[in-house]
Amino acid sequence: MSRQTPQRRRDAMGWGLAALTRLAGSKAIERAGLRKPVQNVVSAATRSGFRAVGATSRVFRATSRLGKPARLAPAPDAGLFDLTPTEDQQLIVETVSEFAAEQLRPAAAEADTKLAPPDGLLGRASELGVTLVGIPEELGGVGTERSVVTNALVAEALAHGDLGLAVAVLAPSAVSTALVQWGDEEQQATYLPSFVGENVPAAALALQERTPLFDPFKPSVKARRTPKGYRLDGAKSLVPRAAQAELFVVSADLEGRGPALFIVESSTDGVSIEAEPAMGLRGAATGKLLLDKVNLPAGALLGGGKQEVFADVVRLSRLGWAALACGTGKAVLDYVIPYVNERQAFGEPVSHRQGVAFQVADIAIELEGLRLVTLKAAARAEQGKPYAREVALARKLATDKGMQIGSAGVQLLGGHGFVKEHPVERWYRDLRAIGVLEGIVLL
């Protein structure tokens, strides 16, 4: 994943071209039977590579709708144990990894300081087609089937660049994926065209609330029925790019009957945003979403308020965090290996000491375990198998081992790990988000 940074930076156009060149030069494309998604990603990249930036605020309106909502079909059951990604997945991961190495990693420190992603970064990210893969072709995307594994690999690759920026990049996909999976035809027609258009809106899946021992299944935001629809009151916490987001999917307790999801447009009366900087994920520009007597139409309820829909949202989001932890954990491992080999103490590299070397070994062992459990959960999810258990275990490992890796990363660099000259202190802060946050990303 570590590549040399070219002396001159590529611009957006260059990115599209680089991705195309790589695809065109690959043996895979010469072979017959190249699956459709890759071709579609290519055509999408060509389209958007030449585009100018559009308006920043918009009116979401359904123009043409399908007779019934479009969904992605479950992936087929492969039958055999297999850890080799498909050719499509390898190509996508390679492209995203390069983007992470050249666009996210170099921008991470400044984004962390400025509490915002650099200008233009998210536009370039949307050109990668990360969101499009999760939207069916009927709705203008390039997806043909549920691709939870691909999404996990993409999240992992992005988080290897930077966790906070990865969250900023992936936040809109969480909303579009929720609309694809659980939106009705009206909701899909109203909102999804924006996500496949020129200017993907900032959007966020807001489940998190500011309370100790937060349980996403018991939101304190209240939803009451009104003659025209619903009224929401309460607050959500740590919403990525809250100030820029045009669309939210918000969880609320529906009249004491349990959690439900609502689509909230940022322009609705009663919606306000407060900055809420945290220990980490600062590049994601987190904020509070305040909902004060927010009146929503009846069509704002997503997924019919079904409990199994809500459980899926929570699970797929936790899976997203586990995949992100894999990426940042790998970043730590890749960073400490050369450091402990170069750093001298007592006349030899510190890596010649078991106390140092064993910590490196344990990072690798726990990281690989976490990654396998995460992939198992993702594969089960996309094949339509029960996956609640696997998600819970992936989340537990991501929380515990992820933080252990983050801490070891700083420790192995000693005092150098504690200062901002090296990225490990940022990864330490970012990795503490795992296990704290619910929602935000969705695979």
Add this chain to the structure above:
Amino acid sequence: MINLEIPKKAQTLVNQAYQAAAEVFRPISRKYDRAEHSYPAELDMLAALLDGLNSSGEGGAGAAGVRCREDNTKGNRNGGNLSTVLGAIEMCWGDVALLLSMPRQGLGNAAIASVANDEQLQRFAGVWAAMAITEPGCGSDSAAITATATLDGDEYVLNGEKIFVTAGQRADAVVVWATLDKSKGRAAIKSFVVEKGTPGFEVVRLEHKLGIRASDTAVLRFENCRVPKENLLGTPEIDTSKGFAGVMQTFDNTRPLVAAMAIGVARAALEETGRLLAEAGVTVDYDRPANTQHAAAAAFLQLEADYEAAYLLTLESAWMADNRKPNSLQASMAKAKAGRSVVDITLRCVELAGTLGYTEELLLEKWSRDAKILDIFEGTQQIQQLIVARRLLGKTSAELK
């Protein structure tokens, strides 16, 4: 396509192994834990059954499953290594010591399967082989082996003492590690098949142990013990450039197997503890945050997460072997994670179950005693960490000691 479910074709074998574990191993598990050193005669019937399974060509739960077979299958393979590991998990869910005591399924058999040539494989078919590496003066440092093998005519003459030999008394033969030339280091270490009854080969005594008591652990002595030179496994040449490769190759296949043993024991403990907690009114909810659940449920989740990571690392290393991918790193990762996890899991399960866990009424206390050896033999935790670290850091054994 990424998929971490076990293949459907392995499910017959898994079920057979489970049936044997549940119906043969579990009922006699406590009996042979108490009656250390007495031979579990019940296993003879089961061993015959396993022989049948192995000869069916489907790999199997046995040690022979680790042999690399010619396989022209294109693409992804789920073969003998994976099914062997899956079978071992089930069997050790029943009782790890009894699996170690299964006739013809010793680690020596795995060694033969890994490095023997075709002639040797045929000659030693049906032989129950133990593995003798450790000496009083060397454990993990197998390169420091002092047992010697000297060529004299058509025979090697073996001299030395071996300890911690699993099934050393019961097995028909022992695979003995000895050096052809002490001055040439690791490359000179070779393995020899020594059959029971060979003059100069003596079982000195059996150990009394913390766990795996149903399995006999012997001290062996070789005094001018002569074996045919054809009993040297692999090549007799001392190739210092290849170093330890020959004999160490065994470990790439046996470490996933020992990791699988740990998985089986850990699974048994988790299942039993889950049942006991449910009886006590505590169930694990996979959706609610761990910190809002009963502390025992949160602890259980943590243990189960470690179990799952160890389980998948084990399957990964076996799958890599099936697909001819070099797996030394993954085998050591699996062994390290499974070894430390099974100790932690079984001991925590005893704690969670309280008196029920600590007394001999249930098997939880036994599993926590059995577990400890799994983090020691076939390379200790620390040896696995060394192997992983050296590989990642690009260090030699001289640099990272």
